[in-house]
Amino acid sequence: MTEISSETRFLHAVEMGLGAWQWGDRLVWQYGQGYGDEEVHKAFLASVNEGIRFIDTAEVYGSGRSERLLGEFLKKTDQPILVATKYFPFPWRFSKKTLTRALRGSLERIGVESVDLYQIHWASLTMSTDLLMEGLVECVKSGMTRTVGVSNFGPTRMLAAYSALTRHNIPLASNQVHYSLLSRGAEKKGILARCKELGIRMIAYSPLEQGLLTGKYDANRHPTGTRGGHYAKLLPKIQPLIKLMTEIGQDHGGKSNTQVALNWVICKGALPIPGAKNEIQAQQNAGALGWKLTDDEVAKLDEASDLIME
Ligand SMILES: NC(=O)c1ccc[n+]([C@@H]2O[C@H](COP(=O)([O-])OP(=O)(O)OC[C@H]3O[C@@H](n4cnc5c(N)ncnc54)[C@H](OP(=O)(O)O)[C@@H]3O)[C@@H](O)[C@H]2O)c1
Numbered sequence: 001m002t003e004i005s006s007e008t009r010f011l012h013a014v015e016m017g018l019g020a021w022q023w024g025d026r027l028v029w030q031y032g033q034g035y036g037d038e039e040v041h042k043a044f045l046a047s048v049n050e051g052i053r054f055i056d057t058a059e060v061y062g063s064g065r066s067e068r069l070l071g072e073f074l075k076k077t078d079q080p081i082l083v084a085t086k087y088f089p090f091p092w093r094f095s096k097k098t099l100t101r102a103l104r105g106s107l108e109r110i111g112v113e114s115v116d117l118y119q120i121h122w123a124s125l126t127m128s129t130d131l132l133m134e135g136l137v138e139c140v141k142s143g144m145t146r147t148v149g150v151s152n153f154g155p156t157r158m159l160a161a162y163s164a165l166t167r168h169n170i171p172l173a174s175n176q177v178h179y180s181l182l183s184r185g186a187e188k189k190g191i192l193a194r195c196k197e198l199g200i201r202m203i204a205y206s207p208l209e210q211g212l213l214t215g216k217y218d219a220n221r222h223p224t225g226t227r228g229g230h231y232a233k234l235l236p237k238i239q240p241l242i243k244l245m246t247e248i249g250q251d252h253g254g255k256s257n258t259q260v261a262l263n264w265v266i267c268k269g270a271l272p273i274p275g276a277k278n279e280i281q282a283q284q285n286a287g288a289l290g291w292k293l294t295d296d297e298v299a300k301l302d303e304a305s306d307l308i309m310e
Pocket of ligand 1: 021121204209258280284285
């Protein structure tokens with residue numbers, strides 16, 4: 001296990017964050033239908049009130065609206081908030097200058113002088129990993145971000161990013177990947193183990209499998225929007241896992257499926273960033289903190305998830 005560098009240690013101390021993709025996104029999350037600016041502000045306030053201090057956004061979320069809303073919300077709180085945003089590798093971006101330029105745009109929208117974590121959203125079709133890392137190095141050197149990370153990088157590409165940054169004496173702070181009880185690829189492909197070994201924080205996105213692990217959706221009740229089609233085949237199979245989660249939650253004084261799903265991610269050593277559309281969801285998600293599943297319960301949940309994903 002590599003020692004965690006002093007620059008990135010703060011990220012390892014964060015147990016859970018809040019995802020802000022929901023803030024302005026219409027295509028997947030139907031922003032404006034049933035929830036809007038006021039509801040997501042309340043979700044932000046409830047999270048902060050519950051001790052959540054890490055917010056994950058991206059320049060592409062709601063075409064910049066998520067970052068703008070975050071900026072507004074930051075002005076209205078006196079709590080220190082850690083901000084993470086992302087660079088999107090559009091195919092027309094092919095020079096390292098596009099990273100500093102994009103980050104400047106994000107900082108303007110958020111209304112801050114620097115962020116705590118700047119991540120490459122996906123691998124690029126037009127830029128090599130080395131070139132992307134050179135751009136991230138510039139972002140750190142310019143003082144516009146405290147640390148840098150990647151997202152959706154497999155084990156080989158992650159290692160290449162880690163090595164490229166190390167040559168500049170900059171640690172790779174994080175790899176943000178899809179990880180939940182219904183998406184264990186990051187664990188099975190060895191990304192989680194490699195992250196732990198190298199002192200990289202693995203950030204788990206879609207930790208509730210976009211709402212499926214809350215138990216409110218099933219074969220007859222599909223989520224709205226693109227999620228309905230995307231999960232049509234998986235939904236009829238998840239009931240045994242949901243039932244087990246409910247039983248385990250009851251053994252912990254009535255924890256909800258949502259709280260069990262997030263606690264499982266934490267027990268695995270990753271940092272979940274659940275999205276929340278409103279105050280109630282944010283409050284419930286925060287209830288994943290302050291208690292722990294036993295090793296035996298984690299093993300049982302692993303087994304139930306394996307049976308579905310086989
Ligand atoms: N790096 C990447 O490529 C990438 C990709 C995806 C996400 N992310 C990040 O990860 C964050 C989280 O992932 P995600 O938003 O895809 O999925 P998620 O956190 O697994 O699910 C969020 C959704 O679940 C439902 N929900 C949340 N809390 C709930 C509760 N307590 N009770 C009932 N329902 C609840 C809500 O949708 P409904 O109420 O509509 O069901 C909410 O929008 C994003 O906000 C974003 O910051 C990153």
